[in-house]
Each structure stands twice: as structure tokens, then as C-alpha cells.
Amino acid sequence: MTLPIKKACGLTAALLASVALASAASAQGFDWMAHKGETITFLANNNPVATAILKYKDDFEKKTGITLKVDSYQEQQMRQRLLTVLNAHSDEVDVFMTLPSREGRQFAAAGWYQDLKPYTGDQTVSPDYDFGGLGKALVDAAVFDGTLTGIPLNIEGPLLYYRTDLFEKCGVDAPKSIEDIQKAAEKIKGCSDASNVTPFASRGLKPALPYTFSNFLHNEGGEYMKDGKSALCSDAGKKALSTYANLLKDYGPPGVVNYSFYQLTSLYRAGRAAMSFQSSNEFPSVMEGGERLKDTGIMPLPAGAGGSHPTTIGWAMAVSKYSAHPETAWYFVQWATSPKMQAKLALEGIAPPRAAAAEDADYKAWLAEEPVRQKWQEALQTLASDGTSEVGYPIVQNPESREYIGQAVDDILLGTADVDQACANADQQLNALIERE
Amino acid sequence: MARTLSPRGQLLGLSAPALVFTVVMIAFPFGYTLWLSLQSFTATGMTRFEGLGNYGRMVSDGQFWNGLTVTFYLYFLSLALQLFFGTVLALLLFRAKKLPGIVRSLFISPFMMPPVVAGMMWLVILDPSLGAANFILTSLGLPPSTWLASPGLVVPTLALIDSWQWSPYVALIVLGGLQALPPSVYEAAEIDGASGWKVLWRITLPLLLPTLATATILRSVDLLRFFDLIYITTQGGPANASTTLNIYGFRTGFEFFQLGYASALMVTLSVIVLGAVLILNRMRDAVAW
Numbered sequence: 001m002t003l004p005i006k007k008a009c010g011l012t013a014a015l016l017a018s019v020a021l022a023s024a025a026s027a028q029g030f031d032w033m034a035h036k037g038e039t040i041t042f043l044a045n046n047n048p049v050a051t052a053i054l055k056y057k058d059d060f061e062k063k064t065g066i067t068l069k070v071d072s073y074q075e076q077q078m079r080q081r082l083l084t085v086l087n088a089h090s091d092e093v094d095v096f097m098t099l100p101s102r103e104g105r106q107f108a109a110a111g112w113y114q115d116l117k118p119y120t121g122d123q124t125v126s127p128d129y130d131f132g133g134l135g136k137a138l139v140d141a142a143v144f145d146g147t148l149t150g151i152p153l154n155i156e157g158p159l160l161y162y163r164t165d166l167f168e169k170c171g172v173d174a175p176k177s178i179e180d181i182q183k184a185a186e187k188i189k190g191c192s193d194a195s196n197v198t199p200f201a202s203r204g205l206k207p208a209l210p211y212t213f214s215n216f217l218h219n220e221g222g223e224y225m226k227d228g229k230s231a232l233c234s235d236a237g238k239k240a241l242s243t244y245a246n247l248l249k250d251y252g253p254p255g256v257v258n259y260s261f262y263q264l265t266s267l268y269r270a271g272r273a274a275m276s277f278q279s280s281n282e283f284p285s286v287m288e289g290g291e292r293l294k295d296t297g298i299m300p301l302p303a304g305a306g307g308s309h310p311t312t313i314g315w316a317m318a319v320s321k322y323s324a325h326p327e328t329a330w331y332f333v334q335w336a337t338s339p340k341m342q343a344k345l346a347l348e349g350i351a352p353p354r355a356a357a358a359e360d361a362d363y364k365a366w367l368a369e370e371p372v373r374q375k376w377q378e379a380l381q382t383l384a385s386d387g388t389s390e391v392g393y394p395i396v397q398n399p400e401s402r403e404y405i406g407q408a409v410d411d412i413l414l415g416t417a418d419v420d421q422a423c424a425n426a427d428q429q430l431n432a433l434i435e436r437e
Numbered sequence: 438m439a440r441t442l443s444p445r446g447q448l449l450g451l452s453a454p455a456l457v458f459t460v461v462m463i464a465f466p467f468g469y470t471l472w473l474s475l476q477s478f479t480a481t482g483m484t485r486f487e488g489l490g491n492y493g494r495m496v497s498d499g500q501f502w503n504g505l506t507v508t509f510y511l512y513f514l515s516l517a518l519q520l521f522f523g524t525v526l527a528l529l530l531f532r533a534k535k536l537p538g539i540v541r542s543l544f545i546s547p548f549m550m551p552p553v554v555a556g557m558m559w560l561v562i563l564d565p566s567l568g569a570a571n572f573i574l575t576s577l578g579l580p581p582s583t584w585l586a587s588p589g590l591v592v593p594t595l596a597l598i599d600s601w602q603w604s605p606y607v608a609l610i611v612l613g614g615l616q617a618l619p620p621s622v623y624e625a626a627e628i629d630g631a632s633g634w635k636v637l638w639r640i641t642l643p644l645l646l647p648t649l650a651t652a653t654i655l656r657s658v659d660l661l662r663f664f665d666l667i668y669i670t671t672q673g674g675p676a677n678a679s680t681t682l683n684i685y686g687f688r689t690g691f692e693f694f695q696l697g698y699a700s701a702l703m704v705t706l707s708v709i710v711l712g713a714v715l716i717l718n719r720m721r722d723a724v725a726w
Contacts, residue, residue, distance in 0.1 A: 080691040087482045087696075106694070110481035198566065206674050207692070255565035255586030257675040263564065272566055396480045400693040410676050414588060437480075 030126050035328040036065030042332065043082060043096040044072040048284060049154050049315050050097060052348045053336050060335050066328055079103070086112040086320065094323040095332050098150050100142040101313040101389045106396045108144035114319035117148040119330045130339055135353040138314045141389040150316025151337040152353035154281070154345070157312045157383040158202075158212045158301065159376070161268055161286060162275045165295040169193040174297060178219060178243060178304040181275065185251035188274045199251035201264055202244070202277040204413060206406030208260040212277050213409055214311050214391045216240045221306020224393045224401075230430035232408060233423040236306060242419045243304075245412035257410055268292065277301065280383070283376050284349030298375040300382045312387025314353055351380045393430065395437050404429045467707070474700035484697070491701035501702065504682040508706075511592050511681060512660045518600040519656055520649060523607025528641075530608065531615045545605035552602070556669030559598045560585070585671050588678035595679060599666060603659075607652045614648025615641070650721035654714060661710045682706045 044050040050072065057068055071093070073081060078097070085093050086107070098107065107113055120131045138152040160175070167174065170191035172184045185199035203209040217224070220243070222236030231237055248256045253267060261278060265285045268276040269292060278286075287293055300310045317336055319329040335341060337353075343360045346352045357363060358377065367373045393401035408426035411417035417425065442450060477487040495501045530541060547555070562569050563584040571581040584594045618641070626636050664683045667673060673680035673688065680688075682702060690699030 076692075083691060083694060106480050205672065206676070207672065253566045254581065255583045258586045258671060266564075267566055270567055397693065403688075403693070407676070410674070414676055416588075416676060 030124070032064050032126065032331070034124075035325070035331055038325055038328045039067040039069060040094040040323075040325055040328050040332060041069045041071060041092060043078060043085075043093045044070055045075045045078045045097045045315070046072045047075065047315075048281060048348070049345070049350050052345045052350050053153075053341070056341065056344065060332065063335070064331055066331060068332060086110070086322070089322050091320070091322045091324040093320050094325055094329040096318055096320060097153070098316050098318045099313065100144075100149060100316055101391045102398055102402075104142060104144055104149055105394070105398060107318075108147055108149050109396050112321050113147060113149040114321050114323065114326050114329075115147045115149075116151060116319060116330065116333070119327075119334075120148070124327060124330055124334070126334060126338065128339065129334055130354075130356070133339060133354045133356050134337070135314075135355065135384055137312070137384065137387070137389075138316075138353050141313070142316050150318035151333055153315045153317055153337060153350075155312065155314045155351045155353045155380060155384055156279055156281045157310050157380075157387055158215055158277055159280045159379050159383075160275060160277050160299050160301055161292075162297050162299075163197075163271075163273075163295055164297045166191075166194045166197065166274045167297075174299065175302045177302050178216065180302060182243070182247060182251075185247065185275065189251060194274055196272070198253040198267065198273045200247050200275045200277070201253050201256065201259065201267055201273045202248060203259055203261070203264065204248055204252065204256040204410065205258055205260040206410055207402055208406070209409055210392045210402040210405045211279070211311065211313075213240070213244050213405060215277075215301045215309070216244045216304070218309035218311070218388055218390070219301055219304035219306055221304065224390065224405075225395075225434070228434065230393070230427040230434065232405070232426050232430070233420075238419050238423055239305070241408055241412060241423055245409045245419075249413050249415075257413055280351055280376065280380060283351075287349075287372070293370055293372055296372050296375075298372060298379050300379050300386075308382075308386060310383045310387045311389070311391060312383040313389050313391060351377075355384075393434070395434060397433050397437060400433060401430060404433070470700045470707075471704055473696055474698075474704050476697040476700075478694060478696045480694050482694075487697055491698045492705075494698060495701065495705065500677065500680070500685055501682070503677055504680055504685040504702075507592065507677075507679060508661060508663070508681040508683070508709075511596060511663055511679075512657070514593065514596040515599050515603075515660050515663075516653065516656055518596055519604045519607050520652065522600055522604035523652065524611050524642075524645070524649070526604060526608035527611035527615060528637075530612055545609055547602045547604075548606040550602065552665040553669055555598070555602050556666045560670050563594065585679075586675055588675050591671060591675065591679045595663075595666060595670070598670075599660075599663070603656065607656065610652045610655070611645060611648055614645050618644050644726065646724040647721060647726065650717065650724055654717045654721065657713050657717060658710055661713060662706070682709075 044054065054070060057070070060066070061068055071081070082093065082096055098104065119125070125131065134152055135155060138155060139148070142148060142150045142152065162174065166188065167184070170188050170193055172187050173180075175181045175184050181200065188194045188197065188199040203212045217237065217240040220236045220240040222234055222240050223231055225231055226234065232241065253259070253273065261282055264276050264278040265282045267273045268278070269286050269288065271291065286296075300308065302308070317333045319326050319333060323329050339354060339356060342352045342354050342357050343363060346357050346360065346363045347366050352358065358381070367377050391402075392398045392405060395401060404426045408422040411422040411425070412419055474491055475487055475489070476484045477490065478484055526544065530536065530544065565571055565581060565583050565586060570584065575581055582590065585591050622640055622644070623636065626640055631639070662683050663681050664687065667679050667681060667684050668687070671679045673684045683706060686699045686702035686706065689695050689702060
């Protein structure tokens with residue numbers, strides 16, 4: 001089961017402390033050129049994180065003498081390739097990007113990850129690496145059955161972006177609860193200053209929406225599984241399903257059922273949405289062009305009946321179990337997740353998984369340039385301290401579980417089922433999935 | 438003195454490349470898929486021999502029947518539109534012989550565009566909030582549409598996009614057929630005083646039937662395996678309304694990692710495609726002249 005991030009901190013503290021001590025003792029013999037002349041292949045997801053890292057590819061090659069071959073795909077195509085390569089036990093890929101909250105349990109159970117724990121504690125650690133400085137909760141979220149499957153690259157989660165100018169014109173206060181979102185949306189819908197603006201937008205595309213829906217579920221006090229069974233039909237589950245689906249149905253943009261990050265960003269950036277619940281990762285894209293820099297507020301999803309439990313996940317860098325050069329691959333992982341690199345990435349809007357990066361002078365100056373950046377950073381700090389990484393069911397077949405969650409929301413959204421039917425159908429399929437596991 | 442191969446040796450030598458290609462690129466992948474379809478995979482890659490279990494599972498799988506229905510709905514609708522528009526375009530191009538080459542090339546250019554690019558382009562145009570299509574509709578005083586986001590409209594919309602892209606391809610085939618029609622028949626029709634409409638219905642279209650049958654076969658193979666455009670625009674949604682058998686098989690295999698069941702779905706689809714081609718081939722023979 002995925003632990004709430006706050007609780008998980010303690011579990012990893014001992015591991016991190018011992019690793020940090022061991023590294024300090026052994027790092028003196030570290031040599032960045034130890035694998036000079038070798039070649040490794042990096043399977044990258046063509047997202048802002050990888051794009052920002054690969055801008056510095058030449059620096060890595062110069063620093064280490066290692067040749068980095070990059071295989072870059074969109075997220076789904078990357079997974080397709082990864083599954084094929086790993087299932088064939090091929091050494092074609094040495095390093096890859098992974099989402100522990102999605103495929104971590106599955107890949108770990110299949111034994112496809114190289115355990116990185118031993119690498120963080122021996123002579124292959126640079127003196128300035130500071131493994132202990134990585135967000136403990138994110139490190140813990142990447143540990144499955146004692147195996148450290150990846151090193152965090154970023155921290156992210158869905159955040160509520162809202163138009164402060166429209167809220168002011170329409171006399172709406174920033175929401176303090178999920179109920180307030182509905183009230184704000186209703187008021188904006190009837191506000192003449194916000195005509196042609198969608199009151200509320202979030203993901204509606206079936207496989208993509210569990211990322212945003214999970215926050216509603218947890219804030220309403222729900223959980224995906226209880227006593228080994230699917231719990232979407234619990235009171236909290238039904239409340240979350242109907243609240244999320246009805247917000248989209250009553251106040252969402254036309255065609256929201258096909259909405260993922262791309263449409264949400266386009267809509268909000270174009271000034272056509274008053275509230276958009278979408279990924280913190282999209283912040284640079286949302287602010288592109290500068291039109292939303294001065295009129296946007298950002299906050300985690302307001303609390304529901306069950307409190308505030310933001311969804312917090314992150315991409316991680318992993319080494320394939322079948323890599324012919326795991327030590328060399330680790331050098332790349334170490335370089336990409338080093339304090340120096342993560343401080344550079346932070347300046348490009350990649351939220352750093354290291355608390356120290358937030359204290360970096362350049363980063364602070366960048367934040368200070370625009371109040372909205374500061375708001376974004378504050379929201380990220382809340383994600384880091386209060387978040388949970390449960391997106392979909394905590395089972396090996398997590399990706400398939402997302403399909404049924406998405407179907408339940410879309411059934412209500414499209415009016416093909418009421419909440420009781422939708423959750424019952426989903427529970428039936430999810431229980432079968434759990435049983436199959 | 439150079440040795441000459443026996444006729445049998447020459448036959449083997451000359452056909453070897455084609456034979457190797459067929460085995461490596463067609464027979465082996467299909468045989469391997471067939472073997473996979475008899476296995477059961479866990480999410481962690483473990484396999485177990487399942488026999489015909491995966492095929493039995495299809496019968497009670499609502500998603501399979503939905504996929505089959507969507508596949509055929511999209512197939513018949515797209516095929517009808519493409520044959521119609523392709524023939525109309527070919528007749529126009531055939532008559533407009535003085536049309537500059539660049540204009541003719543523009544007419545037939547959509548099918549040269551990669552489907553992914555076409556999909557992205559139409560995704561932007563048909564966006565219900567920001568797209569040009571709804572802007573035009575509302576500018577004309579017409580109600581906006583949800584296009585790809587409506588369970589009822591998604592298949593017709595996909596069929597229209599595919600027809601925009603592939604009708605010119607059908608037109609090229611039909612144009613070739615038109616140019617090969619015997620002029621003597623038209624001369625006889627002219628002497629008999631047949632109207633243009635009668636010539637079209639009684640002479641041109643019947644004589645074009647073998648060409649249209651060829652176009653039907655070529656498009657059928659593609660349409661029954663419809664994938665890229667759906668994957669880019671809707672990923673099978675909303676609510677499985679555009680989940681063809683191909684999309685369902687892909688998601689089952691590569692997103693849910695049930696490679697055995699996905700292989701069984703793909704073998705079934707291959708049989709359907711093969712069956713359709715065989716039937717259409719028979720029909721083409723029947724209309725040959």
C-alpha cells in the first residue's frame with residue numbers, strides 16, 4: 001500500500017542517514033572519468049524534465065568521457081518500447097525514466113529495476129552528491145520491497161490555477177474547500193465579466209484523469225482499496241466521483257471528456273478558463289508568452305470532508321536490470337539528479353525534489369521576479385509535506401486500474417450512468433483485477 | 438568456364454530472396470503472435486500455456502464486441518465516403534484536363550501527409566473551445582459541435598477526417614481507371630445521343646467497377662486496421678465510442694501488458710482482414726470485364 005508521504009519520511013530516514021555516512025567515507029576515491037570511453041543508452045520521455053536535462057548532455061559527456069545515446073519518445077510510446085525491451089531482458093536500454101506511482105510496483109515485481117541502493121553508498125558517489133538531500137518522501141515512494149528503483153528527478157502534482165482578475169471582477173473569493181470550487185464556478189458561470197470563459201476545467205480523458213481525480217478522492221476522505229477490496233462505492237468514493245464528474249459536466253469546457261494536459265494548458269493560457277486543476281509541471285507552459293503571469297493564483301486543491309491530501313508524484317531515473325553497464329548508467333543518474341543539475345533545472349520550471357534547491361540564490365531570485373512563481377513554489381512545498389503518491393490502485397496492475405476509474409467518472413460525466421451504477425461497475429471490474437493479482 | 442545452374446537451381450536461387458523475406462517478415466511474426474495468443478501473461482511478464490482460453494475469453498468480453506462493432510461501423514462509413522468522394526474527385530480531374538499540375542497535386546496531397554500530423558492538425562481544428570471548426574460554425578450562426586468528444590459523433594468525425602486524407606488516393610486509382618476506358622464506347626454513346634448523366638450511370642460507372650473493387654480492397658485493409666488517427670485524437674474515447682479492435686488490442690497489450698489476450702485479439706483481426714480481402718477479391722473477379 002502507498003503510504004502517506006508525511007508518514008513515509010520516518011521509514012527512509014535511517015536508510016538515508018546510513019547511506020549519507022557511507023558516502024562521505026567512501027566518496028574520496030570518486031573519479032568522474034572512471035568510465036571514460038563507454039557508451040550508454042538513455043530512454044527518455046519527451047517531457048519538460050528530459051528536455052531540460054538533455055540541454056546539458058554535452059556537459060555530461062565532457063565531464064565523464066561517457067557517450068550518451070538518447071532514445072526519446074512521447075510518454076506512451078516510451079512505455080511501449082520499455083515494456084518490449086525489458087520483457088525481452090534486452091540490454092538495449094541502460095537508463096530510463098519511470099513514474100514509480102504508475103509502473104513502479106509492476107516493474108519492481110518483474111525484477112526490471114536495478115537496485116540503486118548499493119550505488120548510493122560506495123565509491124561511485126561524488127562528494128557533492130548529497131543523496132540525503134533528496135526529498136525523503138519521494139525516495140521512499142520509489143522503494144518497493146526494499147529495492148530503490150529510481151532517483152527522483154522532480155516533484156509534481158495537480159494544482160488549482162485560477163484567474164485572480166476574474167475572481168475579483170465577479171466577486172468570488174479564492175476557494176477554501178471543494179464545495180467552494182462549485183460555488184465559485186456557479187458564480188463565474190453567471191458573471192458577465194467572465195462570459196466566454198469556462199468556469200472550471202480538469203482532466204476528462206479516461207486514462208489520464210485518475211491523476212487529478214485521486215486528489216478529490218483523498219480530500220473527500222476516500223481511498224481506493226479497503227480490506228483488499230475496491231472502495232469506489234464507499235460514501236467518500238461516491239462523493240468524490242459525483243463532485244469531480246459534475247464539476248466537469250456543469251462547469252467544464254465542451255468536449256472535456258477528451259481533455260488531458262495539452263488541452264488544459266492551451267485553454268488556460270488562452271484565457272478561456274477561470275479555474276484549471278492541472279499539473280504543476282505545466283507551469284512553464286501555462287506561463288509561456290507571459291499572458292497569465294500577472295492574473296494567476298495557484299494553490300493545492302482545497303480541503304474536502306477528509307482534509308487535505310494533495311497528490312504528489314515525481315519522475316525518477318532508473319537503471320535497467322539488464323544493462324550491460326550499470327555502473328556507467330549510475331554515473332548518468334547521479335549527474336542528472338545532482339544538486340548542481342537540479343538547481344539548473346529549477347530555473348527552467350522543473351520543480352526540484354531537493355529542499356536545498358529551493359534555497360539556491362539563483363532560484364530564489366527567479367522566484368522573486370514574479371509573485372505567481374512564489375505561489376507555485378509554496379504550493380509545491382505543501383505537496384512535498386502533505387502529499388500522497390496514490391494515483392490509482394496500489395496493485396501491480398495499477399495502469400489497468402486507472403482505466404476503470406476513468407470509465408466511472410466518464411460514465412457520470414456523459415450521463416450514461418448515475419454514480420451508483422458507475423461505481424458499482426467499476427468496483428466489479430476492479431475487484432476482478434485485484435483477484436487476478 | 439562458368440558453370441550454369443540447373444533450371445531447378447535457378448528457380449530456387451531467384452525465389453530465395455522473396456522466400457526469405459516472406460518467412461522473416463511475415464510468417465515468423467504471425468506464427469509468433471499465434472503462439473503468444475495461446476499464452477497467458479502476468480503483469481510481471483510470467484507466462485503460462487493457456488490453450489484457446491484467450492479466444493474463449495473474447496466471447497464474453499463486452500469490450501471485444503464493442504471493438505468489433507466500432508471497427509465495422511468506421512469501416513463501412515469511411516469506405517462509402519472515400520469511394521464516393523474519390524470517384525467525384527477523379528471525374529472532376531479527368532474532365533479538367535487543363536488544370537495546372539500544381540493544382541492537381543494540391544488536390545491529391547492530403548494522403549501524402551503522415552497520419553500523426555493529420556491527426557494533430559484536426560485535433561486543433563476540431564477543439565470544441567479553441568478550434569477553427571466551431572469558430573466557423575458559430576460565425577455562420579450555427580450551433581457549435583463537440584466533434585471528437587461526443588460518443589455519437591466521434592466515429593462519423595473520424596470517418597470524415599480519414600476520408601479527407603484518403604479520398605484523393607482513391608481518386609488517383611479511379612483516374613487511372615478512367616484513362617484506360619475504351620473511347621469507342623463513348624463514341625458509340627455520342628452517336629446514339631446519350632445524355633451525360635446516362636453515360637455516367639450506364640457506361641462510366643459500370644466500366645469502373647473493377648477499378649473501384651481494387652480501390653475497395655486497398656482501402657479495406659487499411660480501414661479494418663484503423664489505428665493512428667484514433668490513437669492521436671481520442672485514444673478510443675469518449676467512453677470507448679471509438680475503441681476499434683486494433684486500439685483495444687494495443688491498449689490491452691502495451692498498457693495493461695496482457696500480451697496473450699492482445700495477441701488473440703490481433704490474430705482475430707488478421708483473420709477478419711484476410712477474410713474481407715478474399716471476399717472482395719472474389720467480387721472483383723465477378724465484375725471484371
